Amino acid sequence: MKADEILRSDGGFTLDLSTGQLVESGFAVSRTDGSLTIRAESFFADRFCIHRYLRRERRCFSPGVVHLGAWLNAHRDIAVDPELSGRPTVVLLPTVVLPDRDDAVCLGAALNQIAVYDLASGVEILT
Numbered sequence: 001m002k003a004d005e006i007l008r009s010d011g012g013f014t015l016d017l018s019t020g021q022l023v024e025s026g027f028a029v030s031r032t033d034g035s036l037t038i039r040a041e042s043f044f045a046d047r048f049c050i051h052r053y054l055r056r057e058r059r060c061f062s063p064g065v066v067h068l069g070a071w072l073n074a075h076r077d078i079a080v081d082p083e084l085s086g087r088p089t090v091v092l093l094p095t096v097v098l099p100d101r102d103d104a105v106c107l108g109a110a111l112n113q114i115a116v117y118d119l120a121s122g123v124e125i126l127t
Contacts, residue, residue: 003015003050003070004043004044004047006022007043007070007071007072007090008044008072011071011072011074012069012070012071012072012117013069013070013071014028014067014068014069014070014095014097014117014119015067015068015069015070016063016064016067017054017061017063017064017067017068018063018064019064023067023097023119024119024120025099025119025120026097026098026099026104026119026120027097027098027099027100027101027103027104027105027116027117027118027119027125028067028069028095028096028097028104028116028117028119029095029096029097029098029104029107029108029111029113029116030069030093030094030095030108030111030113031060031066031093031094031095031096031111032111032112032113033060033094034057034059034060034061034093034094035091035092035093035094036053036057036091036092036093037073037089037090037091037092038089038090038092039087039088039089039090040072040073040074040087040088040089040090041088043090044090049092050068050070050092053092054068057094060094061094065096066094066095066096067094067095067096067097068092068093068094068095069091069092069093069094069095070090070091070092070093071090071091072088072089072090073088073089073090073091074088097119101116101118101125104116104125105125105127108127109127113127114126114127115127
C-alpha cells in the first residue's frame with residue numbers, strides 16, 4: 001500500500017526507513033525538530049513530497065532508530081501556520097519508537113508532546 005493510501009485509510013503511519021516496513025508495535029514519540037505540516041491536498045497531489053522531505057531533513061533521521069511518522073489532521077484543529085488554519089493537513093515528522101509505555105510518556109513530556117501513540121492498539125496516550 002502506498003503512503004497516501006495508508007493516510008487516507010488509517011490516518012497515519014510510522015515507517016522504519018531501514019526496512020521500508022511499517023512499525024506496528026511500540027510507542028511512537030514525535031520529535032520536535034524537522035517536522036513539516038502541509039495542506040493535505042498538496043500532499044496527495046505530489047507523489048514526491050515524502051522523498052523531498054526526507055532528503056531535506058535527513059539529519060533528523062537515523063535508520064532503525066528514528067523513523068518517519070506521518071498523520072492526517074483531518075479535523076483541522078492544529079495548525080502552526082495561519083495559512084493552514086481550517087484546512088486538512090498532513091504532518092511528516094521524525095519519530096522514535098520505544099518498547100516501554102512509561103519511557104515513551106516521559107520522553108513525550110520532555111519533548112512537550114501532547115500525547116504518544118500506541119502503535120499496536122491505535123490509542124493516543126496523553127503525556
